[in-house]
Amino acid sequence: MSGKSFALITEGASEHQIIKHILLHYMQEEPDINQIQPQLLNGKQQNIGGWNEVLKYCEREEDLQAILKLNDYIVIQIDTDQCQVDPYSVSRMESGTAIGSEQLWHRVYDRIMSAIPESIDKNRIIVAICTETIECWLLPVCCSRDGDKAHTNQCLNHLNRELRRLGINPITDKNSDRARNSYAVVLSKMRKAKDIQASAEFHYGFAKFLSELNAIEEP
Numbered sequence: 001m002s003g004k005s006f007a008l009i010t011e012g013a014s015e016h017q018i019i020k021h022i023l024l025h026y027m028q029e030e031p032d033i034n035q036i037q038p039q040l041l042n043g044k045q046q047n048i049g050g051w052n053e054v055l056k057y058c059e060r061e062e063d064l065q066a067i068l069k070l071n072d073y074i075v076i077q078i079d080t081d082q083c084q085v086d087p088y089s090v091s092r093m094e095s096g097t098a099i100g101s102e103q104l105w106h107r108v109y110d111r112i113m114s115a116i117p118e119s120i121d122k123n124r125i126i127v128a129i130c131t132e133t134i135e136c137w138l139l140p141v142c143c144s145r146d147g148d149k150a151h152t153n154q155c156l157n158h159l160n161r162e163l164r165r166l167g168i169n170p171i172t173d174k175n176s177d178r179a180r181n182s183y184a185v186v187l188s189k190m191r192k193a194k195d196i197q198a199s200a201e202f203h204y205g206f207a208k209f210l211s212e213l214n215a216i217e218e219p
Helices: 013-026 051-058 061-070 101-115 134-141 155-165 177-187 193-200 204-217
Strands: 002-009 030-037 073-079 125-130
Touching: 002 013, 002 051, 002 061, 013 030, 013 073, 013 134, 013 177, 013 193, 013 204, 030 051, 051 061, 051 073, 051 101, 061 073, 073 101, 101 125, 101 204, 125 134, 125 204, 134 155, 134 177, 134 193, 155 177, 193 204
Parallel strands: 002 030, 002 073, 073 125
Antiparallel strands: none
C-alpha cells in the first residue's frame, strides 16, 4: 500500500540519501519520495546545492505551490554548521555563550519559516534541522560510546574515524559512488523504525524530525 508523498529539498545528494532512507524505513506505509533540490541523476548531484540554495528555494512561492499540488508534504533539510554566515544569519551565541542544540534548532526553524511565503500551508512543511551536519545523525550506529554518539561538531571527521575502524571506505567526495556506498553501509544499520528511534535519542534535531513524522501519521 502506498503511503504519503514527500518532496525533498536538501543540501546535497548525501543528505537526500539519508533523509530518503529514514522516510522509507520509518513510515508505516511506504512513502512516495520526490527529490526537488538539488537535482539528482543516478544519485549524483546535477546542480548547485548547499544551505544557501535551500533557503532560496524556501522563498519560491510558485514553485512551492506547484510542489504541494503533487505532494502531501515538503521536507526541508538544512545543516547548522554555517548558520552564522549571511544570508543564513542565525547566531549560535547568547550573551557571549554558545547556545544548545534545542535553542539553535528553534532559531533555525524560525529562519526557515520566515522565508516561506504566507500563502504556503506551513502545516505541510516538515523540517530536518541537523546540528552540525547530517552526519551527526549517523554516529549512534557507528560509535560504541554514548559520548561519541552525541557529537555535534566535526561529525564527518568522527564518522570517517569510525568507518576506518569498521573497515569501510571513509567519505571524501560526498557526491561520488564510493561515498554513496559508504553511506549505504552505515544506513543499513538503521533498517527498522526502532533503530532509527534509538539513534534519534542522541540528537535533538533528529528527534524533532521523527516527532513531525509521527504527528502526520496520527489519525
